[in-house]
Amino acid sequence: MRLHTKLTLFTVAATIAVLGLFVWQLPLLMQKIASDNTNKNLREQREKALKAIQENGVNYYLQGDSAYGSYSMLKDEYISLEPYPRGTGWAKQKLQTAQRIIDDDTITYRILTDTFTISHQTYLLEIGKKIASIQQDSIALQRATISVLIVLTLIMACIQLFYTRHLLKPLGRIIRTRLIKKTFPFKEPRPALATSTYDFKYLDQSISQLMQQVNHAFEKEKEFTSNASHELMTPISIMQGKIENMMTDPDLPANAVLKLEDTMRIMKRLKKIVSVLLLISRIDNEQYNRNDQVTVKPMICEVLEELQHRADEKSLTIEERLLGETILYRVNKDLLFQLFYNLIHNAIRYNRLNGSVSISDAYQQNRYVISISDTGIGMDAGESERIFDRFKKNTSQREGFGLGLSIVKSIADYQGIRIEVHTQLNQGSRFELLFSENHLQK
Amino acid sequence: MRVLIVEDEQSLAMEIEAALQKNHFLCETALTARDALNRTDTGSFDFILLDIGLPDRDGFWLLQEIRKDHTDTAIIMLTARGEVEDRIRGLDMGADDYLAKPFSLLELQSRMQAIIRRKFKLNDNAVQLGAFTIHLKNRTIAYQETEISLSRKEFDLLNYLLLHKNRPLSRMQLSDHLWGDNADDEYDSNYIDVHIKNIRKKLHGYADTDWLETVRGVGYKIKTPS
Numbered sequence: 001m002r003l004h005t006k007l008t009l010f011t012v013a014a015t016i017a018v019l020g021l022f023v024w025q026l027p028l029l030m031q032k033i034a035s036d037n038t039n040k041n042l043r044e045q046r047e048k049a050l051k052a053i054q055e056n057g058v059n060y061y062l063q064g065d066s067a068y069g070s071y072s073m074l075k076d077e078y079i080s081l082e083p084y085p086r087g088t089g090w091a092k093q094k095l096q097t098a099q100r101i102i103d104d105d106t107i108t109y110r111i112l113t114d115t116f117t118i119s120h121q122t123y124l125l126e127i128g129k130k131i132a133s134i135q136q137d138s139i140a141l142q143r144a145t146i147s148v149l150i151v152l153t154l155i156m157a158c159i160q161l162f163y164t165r166h167l168l169k170p171l172g173r174i175i176r177t178r179l180i181k182k183t184f185p186f187k188e189p190r191p192a193l194a195t196s197t198y199d200f201k202y203l204d205q206s207i208s209q210l211m212q213q214v215n216h217a218f219e220k221e222k223e224f225t226s227n228a229s230h231e232l233m234t235p236i237s238i239m240q241g242k243i244e245n246m247m248t249d250p251d252l253p254a255n256a257v258l259k260l261e262d263t264m265r266i267m268k269r270l271k272k273i274v275s276v277l278l279l280i281s282r283i284d285n286e287q288y289n290r291n292d293q294v295t296v297k298p299m300i301c302e303v304l305e306e307l308q309h310r311a312d313e314k315s316l317t318i319e320e321r322l323l324g325e326t327i328l329y330r331v332n333k334d335l336l337f338q339l340f341y342n343l344i345h346n347a348i349r350y351n352r353l354n355g356s357v358s359i360s361d362a363y364q365q366n367r368y369v370i371s372i373s374d375t376g377i378g379m380d381a382g383e384s385e386r387i388f389d390r391f392k393k394n395t396s397q398r399e400g401f402g403l404g405l406s407i408v409k410s411i412a413d414y415q416g417i418r419i420e421v422h423t424q425l426n427q428g429s430r431f432e433l434l435f436s437e438n439h440l441q442k
Numbered sequence: 443m444r445v446l447i448v449e450d451e452q453s454l455a456m457e458i459e460a461a462l463q464k465n466h467f468l469c470e471t472a473l474t475a476r477d478a479l480n481r482t483d484t485g486s487f488d489f490i491l492l493d494i495g496l497p498d499r500d501g502f503w504l505l506q507e508i509r510k511d512h513t514d515t516a517i518i519m520l521t522a523r524g525e526v527e528d529r530i531r532g533l534d535m536g537a538d539d540y541l542a543k544p545f546s547l548l549e550l551q552s553r554m555q556a557i558i559r560r561k562f563k564l565n566d567n568a569v570q571l572g573a574f575t576i577h578l579k580n581r582t583i584a585y586q587e588t589e590i591s592l593s594r595k596e597f598d599l600l601n602y603l604l605l606h607k608n609r610p611l612s613r614m615q616l617s618d619h620l621w622g623d624n625a626d627d628e629y630d631s632n633y634i635d636v637h638i639k640n641i642r643k644k645l646h647g648y649a650d651t652d653w654l655e656t657v658r659g660v661g662y663k664i665k666t667p668s
Binding site for chain 1: 451453454457458460461464522527542543544545546547548594595609612614615618621624625633636637658659660
């Protein structure tokens, strides 16, 4: 999952969780607040009532009656004053929720009860507030709070999402410009990322430095291969010249000639390895043009002619079933020849006696496919994965794939040709070369 | 024929010289571009074998300098670089041929022979081999008026032996020429025998082929009286 998606999901989930918790706890909280508030209110009213009684005298309220009671029109609040029976002692000030009957209505009140003494007479004071009205207040408050809260949280979440998005933009840019579709070797260094976030800047710099280091190492390797190969060419030339000159000496005994031939053979092997290294290094250095056009059939026929003697030796049947006039554009003639040569050579070399090699082509959608299949020894899955590696040897064979297929791979990559290998041990192999539209249009 | 070898690697120059002298070329060696220019200023050469990598000047520059005054001289470039662009550049600047190191001295001589044939228009000349006539340009071999068909490789083989006539060539040298860089060690030298056998079989029906000799332990050679 992408980082941005993760963060978005997290923000949404966290918001929902916080909101849920709040909505769940809000009634309790509100009730507590309302109840505390009511209690406080009742106490204040008690103070006021006592003050009024002190000022006006208790008789002002009792007016000869033994008790006094007053309530508001909607019975939301009431106050009552009555003498407290003697002998019951002091009652402590207390808050309670209890029912009272007022004008035949049974109503639940939050009640403050207190006793006070005036002129040796103890009175009981009760101040009540209707619970229903407290709750109504609290519910209205709850609703308002929840709506405001939802709106605020949503705004917060949106801000968070947009900001994260903005914040993560450089990361996206790093991935897009530095990592996606990057093929080795990395070309043209990109300008440094413009961001105020230090972490991204650091990441970008580090990636770019690593790329440069890899590039540098690769360049070094290329240079080394190329230089080493060049440097080896002259000494090989000298040795070859010396041996050739020695061999022309008519007085040379026959066994010396044989020894010289042997030396020459070894040198040829050396020469071949060096030239292959040089070839690959030249491909790596892009020293071959890719502007030739090649008609497939004649070129493959030429390759087949070159290799006919080898096919004859194994009594192979060579089937060439090419369509004919296909022309490939934007390729290198020499490299393409080498590519066909190596593949067909392998098809012959690793074939069995009286086997066959078949070369055919076809158009598939927008692509052109040349396939070279043989009835040879084939490979198992493990081997077929490694065949394009330089110097990897297939131990079960007399000769390794050595550099042959590695050249094939380099050439194919260089010209944008895809290679697919289908093979089964002891059943044979089929190499498919896939040419894209780019190679088919002038 | 006079040959100037411009090559900073003295041992290589010596080997080239030794090989060419056997073929009756008169050789001089220059190890530097300056030395080479001194020699071309005072004398004229039929061939200049020019190494591109010289210590004092760029080989391409030298090529241009020499070409200014010597339009008839055949110049063959020798180089360890072998890049395609170098080759094209050299040929564009007036080199007649190009050999990448390491090259075989036989190959060098073949190229020189080819240039000589071109220069003296020897292409059409038919070469007589016993009772057979070889047309190098048409790549045909005939007995009296009957043309005998040889495969491309067979003709190449015969042609190469003829070019180095009276000199035994080993199977390896022959396979090196026929298959070049694509030749396999040991493997292809056996085909030389097969090809020679086929050539003899094809020709033997018409006349003797004793001019095509097997040299024991070495290889083959074409023997001509001249």
